[in-house]
Amino acid sequence: MARVKKSYVDGKYGQLHYRIAVPETPSALPPLYCLHQSPKCGMEFEALMGAIGDERIVVAPDYPGYGQSCKPPEEHLATVPAYAEACWQVADALGHDNLALFGNHTGSKVATEMAVMRPGHVGNIAMVSAALLTDEERAFFADYFTPIPLDDAGTRFTTMWQRIIERRGPGTTLEMLAQSMMMNLLGGEEYEWGHAAAFSFAEPFEEALKTLPNRITILNPADDLTDCTRRAIPLLKNGEVVECPQWGYNFMDVWPTEVAALLRSYL
Incomplete structure (x- = not known):
C-alpha cells in the first residue's frame, strides 16, 4: 500500500489542504485527482489512495471550507466553480498540467x-453517481440538507x-462511520455550503x-x-454508466482494492 502524505498550498481564501500518494517508481500515467462529496473531505479517499498510489500519483484536495482548507468568507463564494478552481490551484502548485479525475457525488x-x-x-x-435531479427532488434534498442549528440537546449531531x-x-x-461523522464536523457551521x-x-x-469530449464513466x-x-x-457524449449494485455508501473504505482495479479500466 502506498503511503499517503498531507500538505498545504496557498489558495484564494487561505491555505488549501491536500493528500498525496507518490509511487516509488515514476509512472507515465497522469496524476489522478480525487474530488470529494459534501460535506466530507479528501480523507474519504485515503484507503483508495493507498491501493492505487503505488502505480501513479494520486491527489485528494480539500475544497475551501472542508477538511483542513480555509473557508470562503461568505456562502455565495462557495460554488462548484470555486471548488474546481481551488483544485486547479493545488495542481498548479504541484506542477501537474494534465490530470485524470475521479469525483464522488459533489465531486462529480x-x-x-x-x-x-x-x-x-x-x-x-x-x-x-450523477445528481441529475427533478425540481421536486432538488427541493426535497435542499430541505433535507438545511443546516441544523446548534442546541443543548445536540440535535445536529444525533441527526447526522x-x-x-x-x-x-x-x-x-x-469505525468507518465514525470517520464519516468526523469529516462532517470539520465543515463547522458552514458544513452544508457544499450541498x-x-x-x-x-x-x-x-x-x-452532453458536450465534454472526455471519456466519462459513472x-x-x-x-x-x-x-x-x-x-x-x-x-453522455462519450461514456457509460456502470451499475455497481454490490456497493453502497463507504464502499471505497470497504473495498479499496476492488475499486482501484475497476478505476484502472477507465482511468
Missing part, C-alpha cells in the same frame, strides 16, 4: 467543471449520526455531460442517487 460536478475550465488538460473522468447509520453500506464498520453549491449547479453539469452504486444517475445514460 467539480470534475466536469475542471474539464470545462481547462480544455485539453483533463483526460479520462470517472465519477460516483442517525442519517449515517441509515445509509450504512454493506461491510461498513462503526447547496451542488444543488444549484444543475444545468452546467448536464451540459458538460459508477452507480446503491445509494440515494441510483435512479437519477441512470438519467445520464442518454446524455
